[in-house]
Amino acid sequence: MEFSGNHVGREGNAALTRERRSRSWYGMADKDGFIRRSWMKSQGFPDHAFDGRPVIGICNTWSELTPCNSGLRDLAEGVKRGIWEAGGFPVEFPVMSLGETQMKPTAMLFRNLLAMDVEESIRAYGMDGVVLLGGCDKTTPGQLMGAASVDLPTIVVSSGPMLNGKWKGRELGSGTDVRKFATAVKAGEMTLADFMATESGMSRSRGVCMTMGTASTMASLTEAMGIALPTNAALPAVDARRMALAHMTGRRIVEMVEEDLKLSDVVTRASFENAIIANAAVGGSTNAVVHLLALAGRVGVDLELADFEISGDIPLLVNCMPSGKYLMEDFCYAGGMPAVLAEIAHLLRPARTVLGSDIAAYHEGAECYNRDVIYAFDTPLQPAAGLxxxxxxxxxxxxxxxxxxxxxxxxxxxxxxxxxxxxxxxxxxxxxxxxxxxxxxxxxxxxxxxxxxxxxxxxxxxxxxxxxxxxxxxxxxxxxxxxxxxxxxxxxxxxxxxxxxxxxxxxxxxxxxxxxxxxxxxxxxxxxxxxxxxxxxxxxxxxPPHYTRGYAKMYVEHVLQADQGADLDFLVGKDTRPVTRESH
The missing domain is CATH 3.50.30.80 (IlvD/EDD C-terminal domain-like)
Known part of the structure; x- marks a missing residue:
């Protein structure tokens, strides 16, 4: 028997009454359904939240130990607004957060642990679709890897880059300028006092590195692959338009559930090739290689290191640090990823996106507003600059x-x-x-x-x-x-x-x-x-081994090599079987 709360009327819409994954959690008029609904109602959810509408998980990597992701708590509220507006039921849940600048020995050690956390959370809870809120370097790939192994309708919202760094009238780029300044101190060209003074001017707002580092690279590639909405890559973390993007993402995930548009329908061989091409055009991080290889292993796409050679002749179009001189805020105002995709449109493979349409929709009508930031394909910043x-x-x-x-x-x-x-x-x-x-x-x-x-x-x-x-x-x-x-x-x-x-x-x-x-x-x-x-x-x-216990021991015993994405061998692939055993 299916529970429909105290409300009627939704049954008249065939799309809404199609059996959902969440039904076996919240739609049954039995002891197990009672327990789950009752405990959820303790948070103030009314009866009609359980009337059969899609349950959307919001997978949040917010943490004060991950400054890049510190704005995700607010963005989650924007996503919720969009989900409620579209007739869904949003439920936010936390997963491990990986702060690249804060973790020892390295955040990469824990990317696969995050992927396990995400996969098992999605599988164990009664959601029909999921919005991934990530930002700092390993959070986006880790979340995508975990979500791919369950394969529900999935969409990404990135935390967005910081505002440009400022110090004594010059722009500062996180990471890139830190290295330059450290070298200058070593050479006697910069005082230690000046080096220390740049620290506060470097990170002026929440958000990820404002250079084209790994975080902004992965945000750019989620856009190029069509697994985030257009403009996801470059809108600053504190720009009101990123909150609006979160709202629209909440609306879209509900529609994706209605359309049964799963992650595997979007993340295909063609979308990986588009990511490789786009990574070259933006001067993206070398880390994209290991993350794309790992994600491909989860979705079952036969992607190899040799496939990255298709980017060898792609010109560099984006004049952003570390390959150029500008920063992500400038990239945003110059037109962002839509402008880049328009320049490389003739190279992009036809590929479905979370909008349900082809990737061409992501650059339709796009313009460049500053040719010193985004170069034209025929007159690039550097020729043949791909990895x-x-x-x-x-x-x-x-x-x-x-x-x-x-x-x-x-x-x-x-x-x-x-x-x-x-x-x-x-x-x-x-x-x-x-x-x-x-x-x-x-x-x-x-x-x-x-x-x-x-x-x-x-x-x-x-x-x-x-x-x-x-x-x-x-x-x-x-x-x-x-x-x-x-x-x-x-x-x-x-x-x-x-x-x-x-x-x-x-x-x-x-x-x-x-x-x-x-x-x-x-x-x-x-x-x-x-x-x-x-x-x-x-x-x-x-x-001799560095670790003899816990997750790190398991990691060393099962991790694959870099050319295979450094995933754990037993996590490659996916398991979309329904959960049938009850806990009560």
Whole structure:
């Protein structure tokens, strides 16, 4: 028997009476239905909230420990307004929040834990659709991974970027300028007092990094993939239009439930290719690679590292830090992602979106209002600036480099390696005046992959040796199995796979070895005789584990390598079976 509260009339609409997932939670006139409705009513919900209308979960990563997401509590209210207006029943629920700047050893260690939290929360509770509220780097991919494994109607609202940083009449970009200033202090070009004074001017409002870091990259890609509404990428966190966007998202998710438009209907091979193309055009984060690969594994799309090579000839159009000079607030006012999508429209694959229409609707009528921020496709900021995939005996399963943030002449050369076996060894020695390195040295860092750290931290953009900084050196070739922040820059080769701690060839590199890189030809080679490498392999032993209990232990035992998205092996794929067992 189905419970319809004290209200009638909704039964006259066939779309509204189609059986919903929430019915077995709230629609039954039995003991279990009684318990669930009664306890929900203790919060003040009236009878008619349970009349069969769609129940919409609002998956919120709000936390004061995640400053990027600190505005999501307010945005949730906007989403609720839209859901009520469209005839739905909103229910907000918390999941783990991952603060990139606050967590040790790295937020990436916990991305998969967030995905588990999201997946099991959606599966266990009686919702028909879900709105994902995220922002900081790992929250958006973690939420999408979890939601994809349940595959309900799903839509994203990002927290939005901070306002531009300001200090002594100049614009400040979070992350990017921090690194530049730290180097300037090391070089004696900036006082420590001035460095400390920029701290308060850097982060002037809530929101994610206002550079094209990982958070803004993922917000941009959710728009390019059609899993968030247009303009999601760039509206500042404190802009009233982001609240309006949240409201309209609440309305749209109810319609998506009525249309049975699931996440898998939107996240397809075509939408992934659009994301890869768009990532190149905006100068997006290298972290997008590992997140898109992980999401593809959840939805069952056969996406490989090699597929990112389609972006190699895509020009850079967005003049935002770290690949340019402007910030996300400027990007918004220049036209945002709709303007970018209009410029690359001829490259985009036909793909369905959360609007139910093709991605073309996202840039229909879009204009650019500042060509110094968003360049035209035919006259780009940089030609052929997309991510490059490198392979060779040093990275049999691949590595990546971001040419738009690198020094071009460093991308085609041989060099002598100086090796740091651990991040602790690097930190203890990088600023030694007697460090035997030159500007032509290749710095190599091991032990920073998914298993090794563990969690694959953003330390691949190693600091430059102090003695070289004082000589005016501002970039060097750096190679590691770790990641780098989306706000970082430099000639940094990342995600070397397999990682050193898993026995990859990177583990065998020694100081003095010669390495060859060619971004143009996609090469990363260790120029050491095969016989010598065999001998080194025989003497190699895996490092002892950092963690022996809890989630971290499970993570190390089950995490996949970077070229597979660093998901946990037992989480790949999805399970859409209904929950049939009762708790009462």
């Amino acid at each position: 490059r995939v490198l392979r060779g005996n040093l990275a049999p399963r691949g590595a990546i480099v971001k040419p738009s943030a690198a020094t071009g002449e460093l991308l085609e050369r041989d060099g002598e390696a100086f090796v740091f076996e651990t991040i602790e060894e690097l930190k203890a020695n990088i600023d030694r005046e007697d460090l035997p390195v030159t500007a032509d040295t290749f710095l190599v860092l091991k032990g920073c992959g998914p298993k090794g750290y563990p969690g694959m931290p953003e330390v691949g953009d190693m600091p430059l040796p102090a003695k070289l900084v004082k000589q005016g050196v501002r970039d060097m070739v750096r190679i590691s199995d770790g990641r780098m922040s989306g706000t970082a820059f430099g000639t940094v080769i990342l995600h070397v796979s397999p990682e050193a701690s898993d026995g990859g060839p990177l583990a065998l590199v020694r100081t003095g070895d010669r390495i060859r890189i060619s971004a143009r030809r996609g090469i990363l080679e260790l120029l050491v005789d095969d016989g010598e490498l065999v001998a080194r392999r025989a003497g190699w032993k895996p490092p």
